[in-house]
Amino acid sequence: MHITIRLQFQKDLVSFGDIATAIGKAGGDIVGIDVISSSKTHTVRDITVSAFDTKHCNLIIDMLKKIQGVKVVHVSDRTFLMHIGGKIEMKSKIPIKTRDDLSRVYTPGVARVCTAIAEDPTKAYSLTIKRNTVAVVSDGTAVLGLGDIGPHAAMPVMEGKAMLFKQLAGVDAFPICLDTKDTEEIIQIVKAIAPAFGGINLEDISAPRCFEIEERLKKELDIPVFHDDQHGTAVVLLAGLLNALKIVGKKLEDIKVVVTGIGAAGIACTKILLAAGVRNIIGVDRTGAIHRGVDYENPYWIEYAQMTNPDNLSGTLSDVIEGADVFIGVSAPGILTVEDVKKMAKDPIVFAMANPVPEIDPELAEPYVRVMATGRSDYPNQINNVLCFPGIFRGALDCRAKEINEEMKLAAAQAIASVVTDEELNETYIIPSVFNNKVAERVREAVMKAAYRTGVARKEAIAPTE
Ligand SMILES: NC(=O)c1ccc[n+]([C@@H]2O[C@H](COP(=O)([O-])OP(=O)(O)OC[C@H]3O[C@@H](n4cnc5c(N)ncnc54)[C@H](O)[C@@H]3O)[C@@H](O)[C@H]2O)c1
Ligand SMILES: O=C(O)C[C@H](O)C(=O)O
Ligand SMILES: [Mg+2]
Numbered sequence: 001m002h003i004t005i006r007l008q009f010q011k012d013l014v015s016f017g018d019i020a021t022a023i024g025k026a027g028g029d030i031v032g033i034d035v036i037s038s039s040k041t042h043t044v045r046d047i048t049v050s051a052f053d054t055k056h057c058n059l060i061i062d063m064l065k066k067i068q069g070v071k072v073v074h075v076s077d078r079t080f081l082m083h084i085g086g087k088i089e090m091k092s093k094i095p096i097k098t099r100d101d102l103s104r105v106y107t108p109g110v111a112r113v114c115t116a117i118a119e120d121p122t123k124a125y126s127l128t129i130k131r132n133t134v135a136v137v138s139d140g141t142a143v144l145g146l147g148d149i150g151p152h153a154a155m156p157v158m159e160g161k162a163m164l165f166k167q168l169a170g171v172d173a174f175p176i177c178l179d180t181k182d183t184e185e186i187i188q189i190v191k192a193i194a195p196a197f198g199g200i201n202l203e204d205i206s207a208p209r210c211f212e213i214e215e216r217l218k219k220e221l222d223i224p225v226f227h228d229d230q231h232g233t234a235v236v237l238l239a240g241l242l243n244a245l246k247i248v249g250k251k252l253e254d255i256k257v258v259v260t261g262i263g264a265a266g267i268a269c270t271k272i273l274l275a276a277g278v279r280n281i282i283g284v285d286r287t288g289a290i291h292r293g294v295d296y297e298n299p300y301w302i303e304y305a306q307m308t309n310p311d312n313l314s315g316t317l318s319d320v321i322e323g324a325d326v327f328i329g330v331s332a333p334g335i336l337t338v339e340d341v342k343k344m345a346k347d348p349i350v351f352a353m354a355n356p357v358p359e360i361d362p363e364l365a366e367p368y369v370r371v372m373a374t375g376r377s378d379y380p381n382q383i384n385n386v387l388c389f390p391g392i393f394r395g396a397l398d399c400r401a402k403e404i405n406e407e408m409k410l411a412a413a414q415a416i417a418s419v420v421t422d423e424e425l426n427e428t429y430i431i432p433s434v435f436n437n438k439v440a441e442r443v444r445e446a447v448m449k450a451a452y453r454t455g456v457a458r459k460e461a462i463a464p465t466e
Contacts, residue, residue: 261331391443
């Protein structure tokens, strides 16, 4: 691996030769040097060094820090270098070469186009970027498993989502990180920016505010609004589960499912499973199994207790996991023990999806489970919402859907599951890879069909046939 080390050194105490020797002694190879600034007393240089691994990099940096007169200003690795200046840019489709071009793309020609849209606002879809754009909106309060790290720190994730939208589905997505946590203010801001967009992808907004923000925006806007951490996760989870159940020969109607973490992802996963036909789901959070008869402070848990836990079980995760066919974790690291897994029904299915550390170490669980999935890319069966959001928005934009409804989500889950053929399906391949280029197209087609079937598609001309 390569790292770039920015060093400031005091000229009277140390020479570049001393630094090069120290790096060489530590086993590093200098592959590039840039002088950033130089004064009478100090020099600042970026030194790019080739090393074996992170441990080796740290050794080199420690050696440099020990040299008197040297200050390590910062160190960039390949990941950081990929982020310099951000990861995306805006590009024009047409060059402006002549005055004639200028008078068409801009004033005075553009005025006629503006007037046409003012007279018929639906023309925004044909004459502006609206038909291909999605706003990726976050307030930075629930970024990955990192929590409330703020809007500036959330940007790299949102830029990454925008890249995936473009690469996997050709959608132009704009990262928009808001410096407010006020529910009403977020709603008003998103409504105010909506004219430029064909859809709103809410991302990494903490529960329970994410529920109200999404519900209100769905009601008050006429373009699809989709909270990815809820529904993207739920769609991909269902896709994985449909395939895992084929392996163990069980039906959705017959299984007992335990979900841990009744937050944004847990509630959405539960709802999609109920819609798909699962009857016995028990939700567990920090206070144990969510059941009827408790006056929970969280109103979403009261509603949750009504729609789940048919036997109204109470107790800990270890109590209610007895006889469960499926475990779904969207909670916290390490909360599922091997003993718990041993109590599950025959052929246990464990989806431990907390990021970056799952509810159970896959290696510990492996001897006792039939199918294991995590949110990670370094184990088989990665459940990640990137399998859903590009294709679901591509489909919604292409048929100009006014919303993304339950039928469209179920269709997306079935489409993702269908990419894995019966011949390919096995315990370590229940879900297609993020790089499988069939996924987004399959999801798009299925989502469009569902949109037309349920009457939410507004673009008649390209209605696909059933
Ligand atoms: N793999 C994926 O694609 C994917 C997608 C979304 C979320 N996630 C992961 O799921 C987790 C939850 O995400 P979220 O957006 O729903 O967060 P959230 O904050 O909305 O919900 C988390 C819930 O877990 C509960 N919880 C925390 N510790 C617990 C414990 N020890 N026992 C039981 N419950 C506990 C919390 O009380 C909360 O209700 C995170 O780790 C996130 O990375 C994974
Ligand atoms: O961003 C991801 O990789 C998954 C998900 O959206 C998350 O917030 O963890
Ligand atoms: Mg997210």
